[in-house]
Structures are given as C-alpha cells and as structure tokens.
Amino acid sequence: MSLVQSLIDAHRKGEPIGLYSVCCSNEQALLAAMLVAQFYGTPLLVEATSNQVDQFGGYTGMTPPQYRAYVERLADAQGFPRERLILGGDHLGPNAWQKQPAEDAMAHARELIRAYVAAGFHKIHLDCSMACAGDPVPLPDDIVAARSAELARVAEATARAAGLPPPVYVIGTEVPIPGGESSLGGGVQATTPEAAAKTLEIHRVAFDTPDLRDAWQRVIAMVVQPGVDFDHSDVQHYAPAAARDLSAFLEAQPRIVFEAHSTDYQLEASLHALVRDHFAILKVGPAATFAYREALFALARIEDELLPESERSHLIDVLDRAMRDNPKYWQGHYHGDERQLRLLRAYALSDRCRYYWGDAGVAAAVDTLIDNLQRHAPPAILLSQYLPEQHAEVIAGRLPAEPLALVRHRIALKLAEYARACARNQADPRDGNDAGRAQPLPQG
Numbered sequence: 545m546s547l548v549q550s551l552i553d554a555h556r557k558g559e560p561i562g563l564y565s566v567c568c569s570n571e572q573a574l575l576a577a578m579l580v581a582q583f584y585g586t587p588l589l590v591e592a593t594s595n596q597v598d599q600f601g602g603y604t605g606m607t608p609p610q611y612r613a614y615v616e617r618l619a620d621a622q623g624f625p626r627e628r629l630i631l632g633g634d635h636l637g638p639n640a641w642q643k644q645p646a647e648d649a650m651a652h653a654r655e656l657i658r659a660y661v662a663a664g665f666h667k668i669h670l671d672c673s674m675a676c677a678g679d680p681v682p683l684p685d686d687i688v689a690a691r692s693a694e695l696a697r698v699a700e701a702t703a704r705a706a707g708l709p710p711p712v713y714v715i716g717t718e719v720p721i722p723g724g725e726s727s728l729g730g731g732v733q734a735t736t737p738e739a740a741a742k743t744l745e746i747h748r749v750a751f752d753t754p755d756l757r758d759a760w761q762r763v764i765a766m767v768v769q770p771g772v773d774f775d776h777s778d779v780q781h782y783a784p785a786a787a788r789d790l791s792a793f794l795e796a797q798p799r800i801v802f803e804a805h806s807t808d809y810q811l812e813a814s815l816h817a818l819v820r821d822h823f824a825i826l827k828v829g830p831a832a833t834f835a836y837r838e839a840l841f842a843l844a845r846i847e848d849e850l851l852p853e854s855e856r857s858h859l860i861d862v863l864d865r866a867m868r869d870n871p872k873y874w875q876g877h878y879h880g881d882e883r884q885l886r887l888l889r890a891y892a893l894s895d896r897c898r899y900y901w902g903d904a905g906v907a908a909a910v911d912t913l914i915d916n917l918q919r920h921a922p923p924a925i926l927l928s929q930y931l932p933e934q935h936a937e938v939i940a941g942r943l944p945a946e947p948l949a950l951v952r953h954r955i956a957l958k959l960a961e962y963a964r965a966c967a968r969n970q971a972d973p974r975d976g977n978d979a980g981r982a983q984p985l986p987q988g
Contacts, residue, residue: 546666546709546712547587547628547630548563548589548666548667548712548764549712552764552765552799553799555801555822555824556801560819560971561967561969562819562824562825562826562965562969563587563589563824563825563966564586564589564825564826564827564828564963564966565589565591565632565634565825565826565827565828566589566590566591566828567590567591567593567634567827567829568590568832568833569592569596569597569606569611569614570832570836570898572951572952572955573832573833573835573836573955573959574615575621575622576832576952576953576955576959577955577956577959578618578619579952580956580959580960580963581628582622582623583960583963584960584964584967585967586966586967587628587629587630588628588629588630589630589631589667590615590629590630590631591633591667591827592608592611592632592633592660593635593829594633594634594635594636594637594639594640594656595635596611597611597633598640598656598659599655599656605902607659608633608659608663609662609663612631612663612665615629615631631663631665631666632665632666633657633660633665634669634671634827635669635671636653636656636657636660636669637653637656637671637672637673637691638650638652638653638674638691639671640652642675643676644676644677645676646678646679649676649677650694653695654695654698657695657698657699658698658699658702660699661698661699661711662702662706662708664708665711666712667711667712667713667764668699668711668712668713668714669714669803670692670695670696670713670714670715671692672687672688672691672692672695673716673718685717685742685746688717689715689717689746689749689750690750692747693750693751693753696713696751696759699711699759700755700759710758711762712762712763712764713759713762713763713764714766714803715743715747715763715765715767716766716767716768717743718739718743718768728773728775731771731773731780732769732771733769733786734769734770734771734786735768735770735790736789736790737789737792737793739768740766740768740790740794741793744800747763748760751763763799764800765824766800766803767802768790768803768804770782770787770790770802770818770823772807772810772818774806774808774830774893774894775893776878776888776892776893777888777893778893779809781814782811782814782817782818784817784821787821791821791822791823794822795822801822801825802822802824802825803823803824803825803827804825804827805827807826807827807828808829808830808831808893809831809834809893812965813971815962815964816965816970816971818965820969820972820973820974821974824966826962826965828958828962830893830894831895832955832958832959833895833898833901835955835958836898836901836951836954837895839931839950839954840859840951841860842930842931843913843914843917843922843930843947843950843951844857846922846926846927846930847859847916849926850916850920850922850926851916851920855916856912856916857910857916858909859906859909859910860890862905862909863890863897863900863906863909864890866903866906867897868889870900873896873900874896877894878892913947914947918946921945922945922947922950924938924939924945927945927950931954933953933954933957934950934954937953
C-alpha cells in the first residue's frame with residue numbers, strides 16, 4: 545500500500561486527516577510548500593497540470609521527467625526527504641487538444657499518460673471530461689468513463705514495463721475548469737448523490753475488464769463539486785449543509801474519498817470542514833502563486849520607497865507590459881475597459897499572471913528587485929507597512945528580512961491552512977455547526 549493509499553485508508557477508518565495537493569511549478573511556491581510540510585510533518589503531494597507539463601513541454605517548457613528532476617532538486621536543496629514527496633498529474637487527458645478530433649486528441653493523451661507514469665508520477669487524475677472536436681456537448685458520462693479506462697490501461701502497461709509501483713487514480717465527470725471559472729454567475733451547485741452514484745458505477749463498468757480490475761482497486765478518489773469555486777474577483781465559500789447528502793453518500797462506498805478542486809481562497813475553517821465531510825484531497829494552485837505575486841508587489845512598493853527610479857526593477861510595470869505584449873494567456877478570460885483589464889491582469893484571483901513569471905524580461909525584473917533588496921535591506925517601518933505578518937516574524941527573530949525568505953513566508957501562510965486542515969483538523973463533528981475552528985498561524 546502506497547503512502548497515498550495509507551492516508552486515504554486512515555481517513556476512511558475515521559481519522560480526521562486528509563491530503564493536500566499543491567498544483568504548481570513556481571520555484572518559491574514549491575520551496576514554501578516544502579517548508580510547510582516539514583513544519584507540520586506531512587507528506588507533500590506536488591502535482592503538475594497538463595497545461596504546465598506535457599510531452600511537448602507545456603507552458604513551463606518542461607516534460608514530465610524534467611519536472612520530476614526539477615522538483616527533486618528543490619527538495620534536495622531544501623532538505624526535504626524524497627520518500628515524503630509524492631508526484632501527481634492533474635487533468636491528464638485530452639484537455640490541451642480539445643480543438644482536435646477525438647481520435648487525435650486521445651492519441652496525444654495516451655502519450656501524455658505514458659510520459660507521466662514512466663517518469664514516476666504516482667497519483668494520476670484521469671480527466672476526459674472535456675469534449676473534443678466533433679464530440680457531443682456535454683460529453684456523455686459513458687464516453688468520459690470509456691476514455692478514462694483507455695488511459696488507465698496505458699498507465700498500467702507503462703508502470704509494469706518500467707518496473708514502477710502501480711499508480712493510484714482519481715476519476716470523475718463533474719470536473720471544475722482548471723484555474724477557476726470565468727464567472728461564477730449564480731454560483732455552482734454541489735454534485736447530487738444520484739450523479740455521483742452514476743459516475744462511480746459507469747466507471748466501475750468501464751474498468752471491469754481483466755486488465756483493469758486490479759487498477760479499479762487503486763481508484764482512490766472521485767472529483768465532484770462540493771459547491772466551492774472562484775472566478776476573477778469572487779469566491780463561493782463552502783456551505784456544509786449543501787453537501788451533506790453527497791457526504792453521506794460517500795460513507796456507504798468502500799475505499800474512496802472525494803477530491804475537491806478549486807478550493808483556493810476558501811476560509812481555513814472551510815478547509816477543515818471539507819476534510820471532515822470526506823473531501824479528503826484538497827487541491828490548491830492559483831492561491832499559491834497569488835500569494836507569490838502579492839509578496840513581490842509588496843517588495844516592489846518597498847523598493848519604490850528606498851531607491852531612485854533609475855535603479856528600480858519596475859517589476860509591476862514590466863509584468864503588465866509582458867502580459868499586454870503576449871496576451872494569449874489572459875485575453876480570452878478577462879473582459880472590460882482598459883482600467884478593468886489592468887486590474888484583472890495584476891490582481892485577479894484566477895492569477896493569469898502566473899503564466900508570465902518565466903518571461904525573460906519579467907524574470908530579469910524579479911532578479912533586479914531581489915538583488916536591490918538584498919543590498920538595501922527593507923527597514924522595519926516599510927515591512928510593517930507592506931508585509932505586516934512577515935514584519936512580526938522578523939521582529940520576533942523567527943524570520944530573516946531577506947527578500948526571498950519574506951516571499952516564501954507569505955506563500956507558506958496560505959499553504960499552512962491546508963496542512964492544518966489535513967494534519968491537525970479542528971472541524972466540529974456534524975452537530976449542526978457549519979464551520980471548523982481556525983487555528984493559529986505557524987511560528988517560525
């Protein structure tokens with residue numbers, strides 16, 4: 545039984561624990577995640593999405609073996625033990641090739657799965673929920689399940705050929721859009737128990753073949769909609785009463801838990817309640833890079849106060865110029881006049897600026913900012929103004945006033961909420977209360 549299976553098994557036996565998944569490729573976010581996992585003594589599940597990493601490089605320019613090597617280098621540098629590091633693949637399927645005919649898109653998806661599994665990714669989210677060119681819309685559940693089984697077959701054969709432990713799988717048909725909604729509109733509704741039961745049964749039948757029956761026993765989770773999501777400026781927070789029937793449905797099922805996507809920006813109490821209600825795998829992505837952006841913008845404001853204009857990084861303007869010069873990652877998502885667009889480019893919860901940190905000009909501006917603040921240490925009065933939580937830790941002697949340490953601490957405060965919900969859960973029992981109790985922030 546793998547570490548992931550052991551955690552899920554413990555949850556199903558009644559332990560108030562879960563597993564948080566950091567879906568990210570940002571170096572500082574991953575280092576912060578490792579700090580958090582070390583502090584709380586948790587494993588660290590890091591997932592690459594099919595947009596970030598694929599057999600062609602994705603938007604990060606990394607293939608699955610390169611991403612694995614990248615994360616392991618960070619872990620070694622941080623002193624994080626590799627045996628507590630779990631790699632997963634998120635939204636693995638034809639997502640990136642939806643505009644192509646299904647036959648071509650699925651051929652790419654099969655190679656995608658093969659590349660991830662051969663590189664040692666253990667947790668595999670089989671996501672065939674999106675329609676390809678020529679497919680009926682919405683895509684019927686039986687087609688979703690059949691395509692997922694097809695990809696699982698590739699994964700099983702790849703693991704056997706490579707002599708690797710067999711993967712664990714996540715399935716589902718009601719899969720939220722990666723990166724959040726364009727607009728919440730009237731909000732999202734929790735999956736009904738009837739829909740969850742149908743999804744589970746259709747996938748069970750699709751996996752009921754001699755070569756996949758063992759794989760079915762390693763399906764650990766199903767993606768459903770617990771009624772949480774976010775768009776560019778709003779968050780739909782968890783309402784336990786709305787998901788009560790769904791949670792009760794799972795208690796009658798063997799082995800599996802729910803995987804909750806788009807939990808970014810939920811209150812910490814809601815994260816605790818989600819784990820209590822069997823949404824035992826919590827996914828977080830944009831919230832981590834949102835915190836990274838917040839920290840860098842705060843440092844840029846400090847830099848403005850300390851240095852003459854000719855020496856500044858001008859990071860905020862450089863980033864916006866890069867986004868305007870290459871709008872493909874946000875243009876179809878953000879709408880409004882130029883004032884609204886500028887606000888969204890910089891501050892939207894969907895954090896489309898995460899696609900631009902690798903841009904050469906933006907990366908150079910970040911390097912200039914960090915170098916400037918290493919040579920001109922931020923004074924306490926400016927830390928208090930722009931990074932008050934980090935200022936408190938600096939004054940207490942628990943955090944150096946070093947720019948990258950400040951950035952990682954800002955990200956770690958957000959990720960720590962997930963670690964506490966999964967390792968030190970404080971949700972009330974189901975006694976009519978709708979929220980768990982928030983816990984203190986980590987010290988040091």
